[in-house]
Amino acid sequence: MRHFLTLNDLPPADLETIVRRAIALKAEPGLAADLRRKTLGLIFEKASTRTRIAFETAMAQMDGASIFMTTGDSQLGRGEPIEDTARVISRMVDCVAIRTFDHALLERFAAHSRVPVINALSNDFHPCQLLADIQTFVEHRGAIAGKTVAWIGDGNNVCQSYINAAAAFDFRLRICCPPGFEPGADLLKARGDRVSLSREPAAAVRDAELVVTDVWASMGKEKESTGRLETFSGFQVNSELLSGAAPDALFMHCLPAHRGEEVSAELLEREDSVVWDEAENRLHTQKALIEYLLRQKPAP
Ligand code: CP
Ligand code: NVA
Numbered sequence: 001m002r003h004f005l006t007l008n009d010l011p012p013a014d015l016e017t018i019v020r021r022a023i024a025l026k027a028e029p030g031l032a033a034d035l036r037r038k039t040l041g042l043i044f045e046k047a048s049t050r051t052r053i054a055f056e057t058a059m060a061q062m063d064g065a066s067i068f069m070t071t072g073d074s075q076l077g078r079g080e081p082i083e084d085t086a087r088v089i090s091r092m093v094d095c096v097a098i099r100t101f102d103h104a105l106l107e108r109f110a111a112h113s114r115v116p117v118i119n120a121l122s123n124d125f126h127p128c129q130l131l132a133d134i135q136t137f138v139e140h141r142g143a144i145a146g147k148t149v150a151w152i153g154d155g156n157n158v159c160q161s162y163i164n165a166a167a168a169f170d171f172r173l174r175i176c177c178p179p180g181f182e183p184g185a186d187l188l189k190a191r192g193d194r195v196s197l198s199r200e201p202a203a204a205v206r207d208a209e210l211v212v213t214d215v216w217a218s219m220g221k222e223k224e225s226t227g228r229l230e231t232f233s234g235f236q237v238n239s240e241l242l243s244g245a246a247p248d249a250l251f252m253h254c255l256p257a258h259r260g261e262e263v264s265a266e267l268l269e270r271e272d273s274v275v276w277d278e279a280e281n282r283l284h285t286q287k288a289l290i291e292y293l294l295r296q297k298p299a300p
Contacts, residue, residue: 001299003110003117004289005103007127007164015131015168018292022135022284033291035064040290041093043085044120045071045100046219050255050282051120051128055097058287067093071100086112095293101220116293123220124184126157129254130165131285136278137210140250145170150208150245152176152201153235153262154228155183158214158254163187166194176204178231201235205245212252213237213262229261238264252278 003009010018025032040059042052052068059066071077076085082105089096090113098106099120110117119127137144148171151159155177163183166173173195175183182188188195198204205211216232217225242251251267253275259265268275 001114001116002293002296003113004127004293005106005110005117005119005122006125007130007161007168009127010292012168012170014292015134018131018285018288019135019138021288021291022131022281023139025287026281026284029061032062032287033294035059035062035290035294038062038064038095038294039093040064040066041089041096042066042068042120043071043074043076043089043096043098043100044068045098046121048099048120050279051097051099051286054128054282054286055120055290057283058290062287062290064094082108083112085109086117087114090114095290114299116296118289118293121157123218124157125161125164126254127161127164128282128286128289129158130161131289132278132281133212133252133254134165134169135281135285136252136274137250139277139281140274141209141248144210147209148172148174148207148246149210149212150174150176150205151212152204152237152241153213153232154181154216154218156214156218158212159183160187162212163191163195167191170194172196174198174204174208176201176235178235181231201237201241202244205241205249208245208249210250210252211237211242211245214254215256215258216262232262236262236264238267239270242267250274255279 056066086109095116097118097120101123103122103124106119106122151162160183176198216228257263
């Protein structure tokens, strides 16, 4: 039973297939699988706009159903163990997507689930976002293999998924963050052949074909927001910084964005911005991902 808790759960060739399929489904939505009588369960412990709408729309467009619940309005909020929840829900639905704080909770759910489990964002990883980012790059610039990507800002869940993506999709990744905000040391060490760490945004973006950032305080870190404004003040991505990248460099942001903080308003609003394509591609990649995972037989 394959789950999708991180990009490492699927062979790189299958990730490529999902991205190619997403591009095909975007061009011709009628090609999508018929998921009549299939149900996707969504368990969200954190806020979401794109991820939830993309999953629910994907299921609706494939004639399946989705059931959304927050931790608070389920028995999880009253202390029912995640293992029991997994056993019960996975006897009813065909796939489950979970957005949570603690990544270990996803692993515990998956270990007791009869059906595929998707990480819809945890504190550590956001693999669904990367499928959309890769689709967006491929659509605008062709293959990402051999390219250089610069990540500017917090070494957060999206950044950590970029580290996994660098290996899976064969690109170089330069991570530029203030001291104390690096991604996990083990992850960096494991991917040391293609991932580097630096402190100077201008040097990190030089000749990069893709520049990426994300909020300075992720969900769950709200209390640190004010302090982080100061720490990250030299790490804003704007048109001036981007002008030091490769001539046709793309800028991406998973959204929601904080204008005037990690990204300037003018960069986000530029005519040539691909961030809206990137957001739309959440739908196409998540549709392709559901198709892929549902092709498996449920565990006995
Ligand atoms: N990028 C992303 O995951 O957005 P949401 O938090 O709105 O789902
Ligand atoms: N790093 C952000 C991503 C939101 C989609 C967060 O975890 O809040």
